[in-house]
Amino acid sequence: MSIDELDLDYRLLRLFLTIYDEGSVTGAANRLGVGQPTVSHGLERLRHIIGDPLFVRSGRGISPTSHADEIVGRVRALLQDMRNLSRVGVFDPDTADHAARFVLGTNDYEVAVILPALMRHIRSCAADIRLKVVPVSGSDQIVALLRDGKIDHAISLQLNGKFGDIAQQGLFHEHMSCFYDPAHHDVPPDTPDRFCAAVHARVMLGNNEHSAVDDLLQAQGRTRRTVLQVSSFASVANLMGGTDVIATLPSRLVDGIMHGFGHCAFPFDFPPYRFSQYWHVRNAENAAHKWLRGEIFRIAKRLA
Template sequence: MIAFDKLDLNLIRVFDAVMEERSVLRASQRLHLSPSAVSHALGRLREGLGEEIFVRTGQGMTPTHYAYQISEPLRSALRSIGETLAGAAGPFNPGSIDRSFVIAANDYLSATLLPQLNRQLRSAAPGIDLVITPVTRLDLAEQIDLGRIDVALGMFRSVPERLRSRPILLQEEVLVCRGDHPLGSAQATLADLARYPLAVVSLGGTDANSDYILERGLARQTDMYDRGALENALAQAGLTLRRQVVLPHFLALPLLLEDSELLAIMPRPLARTFARTMGLMIKELPYPVAHQQLEMVWHGNNENDPSQRWLQEQVACAAKALDVHDV
């Protein structure tokens, strides 16, 4: 067993990277080392510990039971060392840092929340770059686990214990159509929803069993509208939709609504943006809809990181500025 006073902390960093990446190649890229250097470091650590820590399989580097036992305590120790050194360097100053933050968001939030967030960062932290990645990606939870996504924004049914979450706003849905739609200034009715075709956004299409994407314990909502409320209201009135257009994103809606009789369901903040910039008309839905809660999710490993806490506060402030029913 290797003595602590002879332990090379770089070996622990390599172990932690391979534990997360499950790949010598990806770990080497993350650590800016050669694959052979990573393999050599793992060999030194294995010899020092006197235990096998990884086994090569068809799925990559599979941790042993012993590796699982030591991984979280070692990761906590590395995190504590980093926090200690960061604290010794003085209080966090966003105006003096030069780094990138990666945010997972859909196109709706990219068009509404991110402009406000960018304005905040532009004045408070001009050295910070924003990288936006789709929250719809199938490996979202894995990317959060690997530290490649700082925060994810969306609607989540469940969040695993290793992740943290914070509600940032409650959104409500509205009906949108072109400015000269045949409905005119009249309030929309359920009969109108049966008379005119309807456009909605859903990552799962029309499959009733695809309401959520579940990956590594993180369940994300696929429907960007309250499908159940719409279907129940029409059923109770003995009506059916004339025609439905289901899209995987929001930003195609204005061009679809142009020169058509389509109606569309979307969040009120985005509807306001489209009404202001593209002349669309907003109408209230003719049935009751529950407000949907949007959350911000991040990894528990970042809980005490001053830069991460600062980013989370900036995102929450930007969400509040959307002038919706905030939490």
Template sequence: MAEPDLNLLVALDVLLAEGSVMGAARRLGLSASAMSRTLTRLREATGDPLLVRAGRNMVLTPHAEALRERTRDVVNEARGVLRPSASEPDFATLQRTFTIRANEGFVEAFGAPLITAITAIAPLVQIRFAPKAEKTALHLREGLADLEIGVLSEMGPEVRVQALFRDRFLAVVRKGHPLERERNVSPERYVAFGHVVASRRGQGTGPVDDALAASGLKRRVVAVVPGFPAALAVACASDLIALVPASFVRNRLEHGESQPPEAIYTFELPVETAQITVSQMWHPRLEADPVHRWLRQLVLGVCRQREALWRD
């Protein structure tokens, strides 16, 4: 029996990731006709159409969907086998760009000390913080991101996870807000005012709403904004209450960015909500990479150091 052409695996991986002949051709540096011929060979090899026309676009068949992650893992494993054995990196001359997916709050609170720690050891390394429009392991699986930082969600069983620090949410209002005069804000007073919520996905509810509902209360969400900086800015210019992580607030108070420390007033939520654990996540193909391991250790060290500073 003829041996299969293993070069087709790379083309299959890209086709399944792109879901498009043209997109796969661009990534592989091939012409559209050459990519179409490759798709024909893949169809013959797998006995499945793989990509089929749906209107003006193409979609994966069920068999192609089932093959996507397996193909990605096989290709990554093959690349690892053919990669030179790891040696101790020369950080003084290391030139590499790391892509870290994180929300604005993390970048504001930890971005500067992390960049300082990295460039002090590896001055030629570049850090690219990418926005998290959604929670998905796709960017890690496809090598589009080196790290994902945030609250753990359904990322798939293969994704590696390490806890960085624990955080909690605080309520924030402008200085001079009626609630500033109250020593202990009651749940009833908390829901008496409108609220501004930060959500990348446009969701207006969360754990605090569940806790309020247990007491028969409901807050009125007046506005939903994409990030914590925007929520804080709205709260500082209105009577709305913002809900933001303590780490983000402490960083703002420490540096006086955008809103000076004297412009905001914070208080504990009047209902019990669970603390959140912020973690870093990566794909297992980078587990043994000495440079990536060095990056993970620096991220962990910076986060733990900042957490200890705020706790003191």
């Protein structure tokens, strides 16, 4: 019968360790819950595969050979690696020897609204958790970056389309508000006429030139005069202060980027829109990633 190293399997390696630890074929059989002939047959197979007796008689028991002593550490490590292949890893944020690295794709709205609480929580953990935040915009870019593994996670507006390999979880709904410098507006732009008469700033992320607000106005036969267009929410806050420019922005920015500005309800019927978190299915069962998703969801529920 031809036997080579490819005949090694988990059962034979476990058999070797059990005999080694018990110092007895009978003891190994009892520990494994099998008959002594089964252990003896397995040991004989091991001897043929490895090319060494592995154990020799010593008094009333058996002793490992020098080769068995040499390989036992590697066999233990190999068995542990084999066990790990069939187990979802464990991540404990309160354990100092645990570590995690995340690349999170998002824009400065989520940086302002969600990430401060997430960062405070991360820094309260004993584990070595590191977060890299990169800008993203649009469904195509987010999906491509997740698929390529260039980001681990994304927080964004609801993506358009269905992607079988991209998982998602809804976080909260948002609505629009109008922001303005109260020193330059005696009355807020809280009616359709006052809103359309004002001069406007708008935020357009990435290469997007499509504005849902302008589409809504056009559908009602109205227009607005946009004198400033920027690619981030922080920029619009820095540039419209001290001017008569107004901006229609997500309402939750009032406590962060737009703190200190006047604000009022957007004077048109604009439906709420949803933010979600996204990840590739290859990370679905990763313990550290599951922890991150749970923390983001917990923070988002406080915003709901």
